[in-house]
Amino acid sequence: MPDRDEFAHLPRGLRAAARAYLSAAQGTPFSSEAVAEGLDELFNGGVASLPAQLACWEALRPHPEQQAFVGPSFRRQELEAIDEVAREHATNQLDELLALALQRSLLADESNIEVALQSFVVSVVENKIVQSKRGVVAQAPDADLDKARTAIAPLVAEAAAQLLSRPDLKRLGLATDHRRPLDLHADNLLAGDL
Numbered sequence: 420m421p422d423r424d425e426f427a428h429l430p431r432g433l434r435a436a437a438r439a440y441l442s443a444a445q446g447t448p449f450s451s452e453a454v455a456e457g458l459d460e461l462f463n464g465g466v467a468s469l470p471a472q473l474a475c476w477e478a479l480r481p482h483p484e485q486q487a488f489v490g491p492s493f494r495r496q497e498l499e500a501i502d503e504v505a506r507e508h509a510t511n512q513l514d515e516l517l518a519l520a521l522q523r524s525l526l527a528d529e530s531n532i533e534v535a536l537q538s539f540v541v542s543v544v545e546n547k548i549v550q551s552k553r554g555v556v557a558q559a560p561d562a563d564l565d566k567a568r569t570a571i572a573p574l575v576a577e578a579a580a581q582l583l584s585r586p587d588l589k590r591l592g593l594a595t596d597h598r599r600p601l602d603l604h605a606d607n608l609l610a611g612d613l
Contacts, residue, residue, distance in 0.1 A: 425558045429551070432460030437548050441555050443570035444562035454571050455593035458578050461543050462591050466517055468508035470586040475504045476521060476532055498522050516542050536579035541568065544575070 426437040435450065436457020442449035479497045505518035520539035529535055549555045555562060568575075574593065581591050 428553050433457050440567050444567035454574050459591050459594045465589045466513045467510040468514040471504045471508045473586050475500055497525050536582050537575050540575045540578045
């Protein structure tokens with residue numbers, strides 16, 4: 420009887436990413452190509468509210484000389500503005516996760532939008548692959564998630580940079596950048612032994 424695919428409930432494009440994430444969490448070699456394909460799948464269609472949220476972020480960020488005057492009422496105003504943009508432009512759960520990540524960054528006094536977007540990408544992976552019903556945590560509760568986050572950090576940074584440079588993108592295209600070229604002389608193209 421063949422081995423059961425523990426991530427069969429996930430969409431086809433996320434199954435290999437979940438297996439790679441689990442391998443990274445266990446400290447074994449993992450396929451960065453599978454994680455890149457998973458990120459492509461997660462962000463397929465883009466994030467509808469991203470251009471508006473980036474504009475909102477820029478408009479709300481105080482200049483360094485104004486930083487001393489930022490108080491709780493101004494912070495509440497910033498959080499409400501992000502909520503309003505999310506309500507106005509949201510089309511799916513990615514928009515909600517983006518708003519939450521931006522709000523968390525504001526509350527942590529993080530002014531670098533790229534760091535905020537990295538937090539957003541991590542939250543999408545956590546929500547859709549790691550913490551989802553029968554996700555990585557359900558399949559391997561003792562998995563070292565910090566180890567996996569560290570292992571996929573370069574891909575997360577690359578995804579965040581793509582989102583920042585092209586906020587209206589419909590597909591990240593990370594998989595094409597991370598696809599390993601086929602070596603006809605070194606790779607075994609036949610299944611099984613000869």
